[in-house]
Amino acid sequence: MLIHILRYKLLSYIKSTFDRKPSSIVRGIASLLVFGGFAYTAYLFSAEVTRYMLAHAHTGLYLFHTFVSMILFVFFVAVNLGNIIVSYSTLYRSMEVRFLLTKPISFTSIFILKFLDNFFYSSTTLFLGAFMMFLGYGSYFNYPLHFLVVIMLFVFVPFMFLSASLAGLILMAIMKLAGKIGFKKVLAGIFIIYLFFVYIFFEKSNPTMLVENLNRFIPDIDAYISQMVPGFLHYLPNQWVAEFLYYSARGDMAHALPYAGILITVTAVVFGACLFVAHRFYYKSWLISLQVQPSAEISHRRRHIFDFRSKSIFSPQVEVLLKKEILTFLRETSQWVHLLVMVALAGIFSVSASHINLMRARVIDLHMIIYLVLFTFGGFMISGLALRFVFPMIGLEGQAFWSLKTSPVKQSKIFQLKFIMGFLLILIVAEYITISSSVPFIRATGGSRMLIWFGVFNAFWISFTTVMLSLGFGGYFANYFEHNPIRAASTQGATLTFLITIIYLILIVIVIIVPVSALFSKGITDRYSSEALITLPGALLAFVSGVLSVFGWIIGQRSLKKDF
Amino acid sequence: MIELEGVTKKFGNFTAVDNLTFTIPQGEFFGFLGPNGAGKTTTIKMIVGLYAPDSGDIIVNGNNIRSNPIEAKQSIGYVPDIPFLYEKLTGREFLYMIGGLFKIQKSVLHESITGLIEHFEIGDWVDKRTEEYSQGMKQRITIAAALIHNPKTIIIDEPLIGLDPRSAKIVREILQQQSRNGVSILMSTHSLAFAEELCDRIGIINNGRLVMCETREQLKVEKAKYDGNFESVFLEITRQ
Numbered sequence: 001m002l003i004h005i006l007r008y009k010l011l012s013y014i015k016s017t018f019d020r021k022p023s024s025i026v027r028g029i030a031s032l033l034v035f036g037g038f039a040y041t042a043y044l045f046s047a048e049v050t051r052y053m054l055a056h057a058h059t060g061l062y063l064f065h066t067f068v069s070m071i072l073f074v075f076f077v078a079v080n081l082g083n084i085i086v087s088y089s090t091l092y093r094s095m096e097v098r099f100l101l102t103k104p105i106s107f108t109s110i111f112i113l114k115f116l117d118n119f120f121y122s123s124t125t126l127f128l129g130a131f132m133m134f135l136g137y138g139s140y141f142n143y144p145l146h147f148l149v150v151i152m153l154f155v156f157v158p159f160m161f162l163s164a165s166l167a168g169l170i171l172m173a174i175m176k177l178a179g180k181i182g183f184k185k186v187l188a189g190i191f192i193i194y195l196f197f198v199y200i201f202f203e204k205s206n207p208t209m210l211v212e213n214l215n216r217f218i219p220d221i222d223a224y225i226s227q228m229v230p231g232f233l234h235y236l237p238n239q240w241v242a243e244f245l246y247y248s249a250r251g252d253m254a255h256a257l258p259y260a261g262i263l264i265t266v267t268a269v270v271f272g273a274c275l276f277v278a279h280r281f282y283y284k285s286w287l288i289s290l291q292v293q294p295s296a297e298i299s300h301r302r303r304h305i306f307d308f309r310s311k312s313i314f315s316p317q318v319e320v321l322l323k324k325e326i327l328t329f330l331r332e333t334s335q336w337v338h339l340l341v342m343v344a345l346a347g348i349f350s351v352s353a354s355h356i357n358l359m360r361a362r363v364i365d366l367h368m369i370i371y372l373v374l375f376t377f378g379g380f381m382i383s384g385l386a387l388r389f390v391f392p393m394i395g396l397e398g399q400a401f402w403s404l405k406t407s408p409v410k411q412s413k414i415f416q417l418k419f420i421m422g423f424l425l426i427l428i429v430a431e432y433i434t435i436s437s438s439v440p441f442i443r444a445t446g447g448s449r450m451l452i453w454f455g456v457f458n459a460f461w462i463s464f465t466t467v468m469l470s471l472g473f474g475g476y477f478a479n480y481f482e483h484n485p486i487r488a489a490s491t492q493g494a495t496l497t498f499l500i501t502i503i504y505l506i507l508i509v510i511v512i513i514v515p516v517s518a519l520f521s522k523g524i525t526d527r528y529s530s531e532a533l534i535t536l537p538g539a540l541l542a543f544v545s546g547v548l549s550v551f552g553w554i555i556g557q558r559s560l561k562k563d564f
Numbered sequence: 565m566i567e568l569e570g571v572t573k574k575f576g577n578f579t580a581v582d583n584l585t586f587t588i589p590q591g592e593f594f595g596f597l598g599p600n601g602a603g604k605t606t607t608i609k610m611i612v613g614l615y616a617p618d619s620g621d622i623i624v625n626g627n628n629i630r631s632n633p634i635e636a637k638q639s640i641g642y643v644p645d646i647p648f649l650y651e652k653l654t655g656r657e658f659l660y661m662i663g664g665l666f667k668i669q670k671s672v673l674h675e676s677i678t679g680l681i682e683h684f685e686i687g688d689w690v691d692k693r694t695e696e697y698s699q700g701m702k703q704r705i706t707i708a709a710a711l712i713h714n715p716k717t718i719i720i721d722e723p724l725i726g727l728d729p730r731s732a733k734i735v736r737e738i739l740q741q742q743s744r745n746g747v748s749i750l751m752s753t754h755s756l757a758f759a760e761e762l763c764d765r766i767g768i769i770n771n772g773r774l775v776m777c778e779t780r781e782q783l784k785v786e787k788a789k790y791d792g793n794f795e796s797v798f799l800e801i802t803r804q
Contacts, residue, residue: 308660309674320664324650324657331652331693399648403658403709406612407665408638483651563615 002109005100009117031496038499039132041506046136054140061249069233069242073201076163076238079126081194081341082486083118083167084174085334089484090114091171091282092289101286111168111278119164121487125495130156141249151245155260158267159241165271172277175285187337195344237263306330317409321417328396335485339389346381346429350436353378368520371441371451375458376509378433382426382459383466383501390422390470391497392488394559395478401564411560415471415553423467430459450534451519454512457538461545462508465552466501472552473497475559504548511541565590565748566611566717571620573606573772580606582772584620588750588765590716593743595763596752599802603772604752605645608721611750612642625716638666641710645721645752647702651695655686655705658694659712666713673712680708684734699726707735711742718742718749724758736762756794770802 018028053059053067091097091114100110131152138148170190177186233239240259247256303310306326312319329335353374394415397404404414434455441451477493488494515534566588573581581603588594598604609615611622613629613636622629627636649658656677663673681687684704694702703726710718723735739762743749753759759766766783768776776797778786783794790796 308657308664309670311670316664316667320661324653324661327657328650328652398650399646400650402614402642402644402648403650403662404665405614406637406640406642407662408634408667409665410634561616564609 001105002112005105005109005113006116009113031492034496034499034503035128037503039128041502042129042132043136043139046133047139048136050137050140061246065242065246065249068245069236069238072159072238072241073236076159076236077194077198079123079160079163080167080170083164084171084190085338086118086484086486086490087115087167087171088174089334089486090118092175092286093484097286101283106279107283107286108275108279111282112275115164115168115274119161121490123160125498126160127152127157137245143248151248155241155244155263158264159237162237162263162267162270165267165274168274169270169277172281172285175288176281179285179288179291183333187333191337191340191344194341195348198348237266317413318417321404321409321414322421325393325418325421332485335389338486342381342385342388343429346385346433349377349381350433353433353437354439367441367444368517371437371516371520372509372513374437375455375512376505378430378437378459379462379505379508380502381433382430382462383498383505385429386422386426386463386466386470386501387494387498388486388489389425390418390467391474391494392482392485393418393422393471394475394556395480395482395488396485397478398480398483401480405564412557415475415556415560419467419471422471423463426467427460427463430463431456434459454515454519454534454538458508458512458541461542462505465504465545465549468549468552468556469501469504470497470552472554472556472559473500475556478559480564504544507544508541511537511544565623565625566719566750567621567623568607568611569621569623571607571610571617571622573603573610573615573617579772581610581617584769584772584774586767586774586777588717588748590748591743591746593739593749593762593764594751595759595766596750596769597754597756597759597766597798598752598769602769602802604769605721606772607769608719608750608752612640612719613637638713639716641713641715641718643703643706643710643718643720643723645725647699647706647726649694649697649702649705652693654693655690655697655701656681658705659690659709662709663712668713676712680711683738684708700728700731703727704731704734707738711738716747718747718751720749721752722754723751724753724755756798760794768798768801776801 050064053064054061059067091111094114097110097114100113131148134148134151134156135145138151174186174190177189240263244256244259244263247253247259306323308320308323314322405411435452438452438455442449473493473496477491477497479488479491482488482491515537518533568584568586571581571584572579584603584607596604596607606615610617611624611629613633616630624636625639627633627639629636649655650661653661659677659680660673663677668676681690684707686701686704686708689697689701690705694705697705703723707720707723710720718739720739723739724732727735736758739749739751743762743764751759751763760780760783763780765777765779767774776786783797786797787794790800
């Protein structure tokens, strides 16, 4: 039965993906180019970072793999949280599940179908990115291709599958608890637990502390560093992957293979547990989900801040469009919960960045590299936020969009309002990240403002452009039948948009290298006089951003004029 | 008043609406009939601005829907065939939202919505989110929303889908009242009896072309040619 349904799902996917319309072929070629560019960039980036860290910075194999472990931890948590949120929509809210429940199919089969649906639907790009990163990483060690394929299949895939299986278990536990104490309390509890866990991980595996202690053991770094890794880290799957890679890099497969074995075994056990719980509890939890949805009745006597009856400073059209956007966002649990999670992650990043002690890194070049890394990571976070919350804005209007499209309101006004709302949200987060990540550089150099102003200027344009591109492409790729915002933000169109914004970010980094290096080499002082060095790249940045924004605007406007 | 002049709409190689021309004068109740896939909904979607015609002109109350869409839409009340609503809004909020889009003053809107809630008998559930509504409830909200700005023209696609007899009666009475008030109505329906009872003129579309357009009196003559039933006329005309 499972194979039978999977076959038709695959057929449906192939038919909808590979149609022969000229527009689809052009779109396919464009996607291929962007995906190819992304894959190659990921490969180059990974190869260069590995080479720089090991050959130039002489980090040492173990420390390097400790950093890999940290990245894998963030990845694990992100995949886990993402799967919890997406699974809630697909396992409990989807029409397909309602349809399948009326057919003679076991609940476990339905669970497996939707679980795999989630896993592969939202992870295709991750797999591509991860594989290319592994290729780049492996090129430093001259690994053969087949070895990297084996790493992907037997280490990385189980690693992700473990994260997704845990998400399935946690979600069913959430449903069980929600049936007893309410949905909001459980969500708040889970949110606090995750934040606490992330905090503890980075507190205990503090990279700065690790590097500081390391100096005492030079030159036998690898021999001693493993002793400094806190014991609990050895029980985390990211550490197993990192240890596998570390021992493989040393050519010590006898030590490497047990870590792969542990990972595969634990993944199999957790997935088995997930299926067992699903077999016993999935249908019950589905029934619970019907009862625990937030109260749908709203008292018309009590007026709230976004009540349509209240007076407003805006024109009637702007007022109702704004209120509609805000209310539909706040009443969709997966929207505000995910926003909270992402803002909290941005907060953790900003707080961590603002506490970096640059006095330890006395080399100016290193200052600049740290600044650029923080800048890129901040930009990456902004692109992620724009993709998740701005890209689906037009598509989420859904079939109810007829009510706006047949009303006497300009389509451009709808687009502008959506843009302004998305832009304000992203801009606030972007400026916060920029300012807080500039703090250590100001502290290190005795208080310059130039770097902050330059960062604020860049953050403005990056926010403006990523939001415009995300909204425009979101309109172009809009699927008005998709109700799930997370799925809408993981479609092929969304991935393409994300990759375009990443290419834009790389362009921006190239443009700002000259002024940033000039700023750092002059000691980041306010007396910095060579204005041309900063105004020219600034103008170039604004020009590139402006051109891309106009492109996003045109695409968005055209998409709204398409037949509905 | 609605005027269609040589309107054509194609989807790839398929011609959904083929050189369609007809006029609905102010105050006329026009029934728009046809078999499944004949082009009724496509025509309606072009009139309200959801589809762009490939050729031809559509004038609604003196305004071309393509060159003056805002002015044209201001005078239209549209009820779609499937009443999709914003699921996270309540019925009352949806009505206020539509009122705001038509720039109706708050005090006037408040009175209008109170009247509509009473008229459509939706007071018991209008403050629940629409995700809780049945098809009939949603249909009543969309019809109420179409009337909120006192439109000169009502375009209604399959008004009876999902309605119980009581709701159907309410809708029938409202449409009759609007017609008496001089509102021109274009109603697409599969219910021949409903069309026969309410409409001043009936047009039948088949394969994208208008194959019959008769007044009530002319229809009687047509019916007499067969067995006196409108169904027989319809089946014969749409045979191909």
